[in-house]
Amino acid sequence: MTSPEIRVQGLHKSFGDNHVLRGIDLEIAQGEVVCVIGPSGSGKSTLLRCVNLLEEPTEGQVFVGGTEVTDPDVDIDAVRRRIGMVFQQFNLFPHLSVTENLTLPQRRVLGRDKAAAERVAAGNLARVGLAEKADAHPSALSGGQQQRVAIARALAMDPEVMLFDEPTSALDPELVGDVLAVMRSLAREGMTMMVVTHEMSFAREVADRVVFMDGGVIVEEGRPEQVIGAPRHERTRHFLSRLL
Ligand code: ADP
Ligand code: MG
Numbered sequence: 001m002t003s004p005e006i007r008v009q010g011l012h013k014s015f016g017d018n019h020v021l022r023g024i025d026l027e028i029a030q031g032e033v034v035c036v037i038g039p040s041g042s043g044k045s046t047l048l049r050c051v052n053l054l055e056e057p058t059e060g061q062v063f064v065g066g067t068e069v070t071d072p073d074v075d076i077d078a079v080r081r082r083i084g085m086v087f088q089q090f091n092l093f094p095h096l097s098v099t100e101n102l103t104l105p106q107r108r109v110l111g112r113d114k115a116a117a118e119r120v121a122a123g124n125l126a127r128v129g130l131a132e133k134a135d136a137h138p139s140a141l142s143g144g145q146q147q148r149v150a151i152a153r154a155l156a157m158d159p160e161v162m163l164f165d166e167p168t169s170a171l172d173p174e175l176v177g178d179v180l181a182v183m184r185s186l187a188r189e190g191m192t193m194m195v196v197t198h199e200m201s202f203a204r205e206v207a208d209r210v211v212f213m214d215g216g217v218i219v220e221e222g223r224p225e226q227v228i229g230a231p232r233h234e235r236t237r238h239f240l241s242r243l244l
Contacts, residue, residue: 003066005030005161005192006051011060013046020046022216024060028161031190035203035224038213039239044196047213048163051194052083065160081109084154084162088170090146092138098125098149099134102156110157117156124152128182144175148182161192168199200243204228212236 004027013021020043028034036044049055051062053069053076061070069079092101102121106112112120125131128148138146147167154162164183168176180202187193187206197203203210203224210227212219214235220227231237 002030004028004063005032005065006194007061007063008047008051009061009063011047011050011062012058013043013050013055014058020216021050021057024216024218026211026218026221028192028194030192032208033187033191033193033195033206034209034211035207036194036196036211036213037198037200037203037227037239038219042213043216044213045165048085048165048194048196051163052080052085054085077109081157082160084157084159086147086150086154086162086164086167088166090138090143090150092146092149092153094138097135097137098130098141101138101149102153105153106156120156121152124155125149127155127185128152129178142175143171144178147171147179151179151182151186155186161194162186164193164195164197166196166198168197198243200228200240212239214239 006028008024008026011021011024024047036047038044046055050057057070061068063069064079065082067079068074096104099118099121102124103117106117106120122131122134125134128151130145130148133141133145141149168179171179180199184206207224209221210224211221212227219235220231220233227236228240231240
């Protein structure tokens, strides 16, 4: 049994008086896909952001690949390099081409030379089905294409884990499918993934495990067919009934 890729232990996070995360314990194995669901304001984004220390936990520990990222002496940049993150907003640089959006962080953060960074960029653009958009600017792409570029940009950093925070929530419905298809193929390749999403069909099909959060705690977790198909808790049933 290998140690978990992500381990969250006794995690609390408060913003002032607002006690948002109230004791989260969660382990994610290498290659596992965990979908996090729950109502708005339940702390899903805060949990993801605590995993890569975009937010500093108030209490508790987070380990990624065996390194305690909450250790005050940890090299936080080295930790973040191992964690890819994709947000609802794609945050591409509008003045740079698609390829330049992918090469810039590789060169700045990993110190790759131009040719190496361009090779990696091309490979990852092909991986998300956008090889032909290498020279385009983001404004010439659909929202779904921009989000796939954002995924390719994260992958170009060779992350050990990928965190997704509602990656399809800002997209027109007809553009959601292509982004989910890219995520599905990543999951099949064995990427360790933590995905906050409202796409229940994606969670059912792709997740190894679904975690339902409410009020800053994990209310229940288990196989998707169990949590989504036959929830044990009233709060989970109530949440799911409102999505239909
Ligand atoms: P979810 O992603 O489940 O909708 P969030 O984690 O975004 O929930 O937010 C949970 C709570 O934490 C909300 O009450 C929100 O207002 C608060 N919160 C999140 N981020 C911050 C922040 N940077 N500063 C203050 N409050 C925050
Ligand atoms: Mg959120």
